[in-house]
Amino acid sequence: MASTNIAATNDVAQTNLRTCARCGLTYDWRRSPSSSLKMTYCGSLCEKGDLGFTIEALLRVESPKKEPIPALEAEELVAA
8 A cells, every 4th residue: 555655646746847959957846937838847057048039028128108099091091
């Protein structure tokens, strides 16, 4: 009975292990510090090394304010 529980625990542990796409390290994805790519990279250094940036940093970057598009007059719409 005890060996069955150990085997079940090992199966669960194995399903949580991933291999980092960059360094090949085996890691538990639930403990990965990267919130966005924890199923791909073991950490932000590998994420940045592979992609050139981290998704978290990309999400923090604000896009520039866009100027509102002026409304077109009826004549301009017909001409276009």
